[in-house]
Amino acid sequence: MSKVATLEFDGKKYEFPITVGSEDEIGIDIKKLRAEAGLITLDPGFKNTGSCESAITFLDGEKGILRYRGYAIEDLAEKADFLEVVYLLIFGELPNKQQLDKFTADIKEESHVDEEMKKILDGFPKSAHPMGVLSSLTSALIAFNPSSVDVSSEEDMYNAIVKIIGKFPVLAAWTMRKKNSLPLNHGDDTLGYVENLHKMMFEKPGKSYKADKAVIDALDKLLILHADHEQNCSTSTVRMVGSSHAGLFASISAGISALWGPLHGGANQAVIEMLEGIKKDGGDTHKFMQKAKDKDDPFRLMGFGHRVYKNFDPRAKIIKKSADEVLGQLGVEDPVLDIAKGLEKEALEDDYFVKRKLYPNVDFYSGIIYRALGIPVEMFTVMFALGRLPGWIAQWREMRLRKEPIGRPRQIYTGENHRDFKPLGSR
Numbered sequence: 001m002s003k004v005a006t007l008e009f010d011g012k013k014y015e016f017p018i019t020v021g022s023e024d025e026i027g028i029d030i031k032k033l034r035a036e037a038g039l040i041t042l043d044p045g046f047k048n049t050g051s052c053e054s055a056i057t058f059l060d061g062e063k064g065i066l067r068y069r070g071y072a073i074e075d076l077a078e079k080a081d082f083l084e085v086v087y088l089l090i091f092g093e094l095p096n097k098q099q100l101d102k103f104t105a106d107i108k109e110e111s112h113v114d115e116e117m118k119k120i121l122d123g124f125p126k127s128a129h130p131m132g133v134l135s136s137l138t139s140a141l142i143a144f145n146p147s148s149v150d151v152s153s154e155e156d157m158y159n160a161i162v163k164i165i166g167k168f169p170v171l172a173a174w175t176m177r178k179k180n181s182l183p184l185n186h187g188d189d190t191l192g193y194v195e196n197l198h199k200m201m202f203e204k205p206g207k208s209y210k211a212d213k214a215v216i217d218a219l220d221k222l223l224i225l226h227a228d229h230e231q232n233c234s235t236s237t238v239r240m241v242g243s244s245h246a247g248l249f250a251s252i253s254a255g256i257s258a259l260w261g262p263l264h265g266g267a268n269q270a271v272i273e274m275l276e277g278i279k280k281d282g283g284d285t286h287k288f289m290q291k292a293k294d295k296d297d298p299f300r301l302m303g304f305g306h307r308v309y310k311n312f313d314p315r316a317k318i319i320k321k322s323a324d325e326v327l328g329q330l331g332v333e334d335p336v337l338d339i340a341k342g343l344e345k346e347a348l349e350d351d352y353f354v355k356r357k358l359y360p361n362v363d364f365y366s367g368i369i370y371r372a373l374g375i376p377v378e379m380f381t382v383m384f385a386l387g388r389l390p391g392w393i394a395q396w397r398e399m400r401l402r403k404e405p406i407g408r409p410r411q412i413y414t415g416e417n418h419r420d421f422k423p424l425g426s427r
């Protein structure tokens with residue numbers, strides 16, 4: 001394979017080095033393109049553009065492969081627990097017992113959220129969307145943890161990291177309790193990370209809380225499946241904001257806002273709303289398949305399609321199987337699960353979807369499990385954010401440790417050429 005790519009333009013030839021990744025992905029290194037050829041590239045949505053080199057997550061969209069630090073998502077979902085995966089993504093290795101115990105203890109030490117933060121939450125109407133509240137609370141957390149901003153040393157980074165991992169579940173639980181008019185609580189250090197999250201979300205005043213192992217296991221698996229996904233929209237946002245050295249919490253807050261969008265993490269909420277709409281309309285999946293294919297109809301099959309996966313999203317396969325298991329264990333009958341399976345079957349046999357390689361993605365079945373676990377639909381994307389937190393942290397840390405430059409893309413200007421100012425009277 002050649003070591004350079006040659007560009008010919010305007011009678012001149014330019015050579016640019018080739019970068020080859022550990023999974024044989026090939027990139028043209030165009031760092032000197034503008035200086036040498038006076039050219040830039042144009043790639044809206046960065047569909048063909050690598051923003052960085054990264055050692056965290058590998059995915060192969062054609063083959064439907066997803067690995068965190070080399071470990072297959074199928075193995076991690078089955079054999080690991082969420083905090084082990086958090087450690088793996090951030091520090092690069094599965095922790096031994098001593099490392100996991102220290103990491104867990106450090107997180108518990110930082111799982112308290114300042115009482116004053118409750119006043120900020122008080123300012124929101126109950127109707128506020130939880131993702132907007134969560135993003136605001138995460139940013140507000142900076143004011144109570146100023147040492148989390150200027151983190152150039154690995155030790156300072158570690159301290160900021162355990163703070164946000166410890167406090168984030170409290171903010172997420174408070175966001176849900178606010179909507180349910182429940183008093184704001186604090187964590188229980190005697191519980192594991194995921195059980196503690198579940199307890200904070202669901203415990204009721206005066207009632208004893210007893211976790212169902214099937215529920216905690218399902219939640220743990222869903223958080224693992226959402227933990228990282230290389231340079232997706234929200235992670236690229238975290239890297240971009242982090243590249244200005246705005247601090248970890250500010251970068252995470254921006255990532256939450258990016259994830260909120262219905263084309264990204266907000267799709268899990270949109271999927272359930274879509275399935276409910278189809279059920280209410282009589283359950284005619286074929287009718288909605290036609291709408292999804294009609295260019296004049298704004299309806300899209302939410303939870304279908306992916307920028308990178310042109311095969312089954314491996315997470316969707318695991319979640320679909322888990323949905324059957326969890327609903328069976330909980331004795332929950334959810335008619336929208338059958339509607340979802342009907343849509344999937346039709347799409348996999350429909351030329352429009354097959355030609356465009358549109359398959360179910362991570363968001364297509366996840367909402368069905370969240371609903372069976374009693375999580376309100378407006379909290380579904382918050383659950384996605386709780387899972388994605390370690391991925392955002394890992395990617396931010398990698399970018400900072402590698403001292404990557406501030407993100408600042410170029411553009412092709414298409415506006416007015418120079419023109420003289422016109423006084424008001426002559427316009």
Ligand code: SDX
Nearest residue numbers: 229232263264265267300301302303304305306307356361
């Ligand atoms: C996530 O990037 C990540 O890794 C994201 C994520 C992660 O873990 O971080 O995996 C999480 O965001 C999953 C995606 C969740 N979003 C949705 O489910 C929303 C519905 N899906 C789409 O809007 C769409 O598929 C995207 C946004 C996911 C991907 O869009 P692309 O890559 O820009 O593809 P496109 O819009 O250019 O579509 C290509 C063609 C178009 O048709 P043509 O113009 O070629 O005729 O496919 C069509 C699209 O109209 N198409 C769909 C469709 N998705 C794409 N048609 C109907 N229904 C859909 N869902």
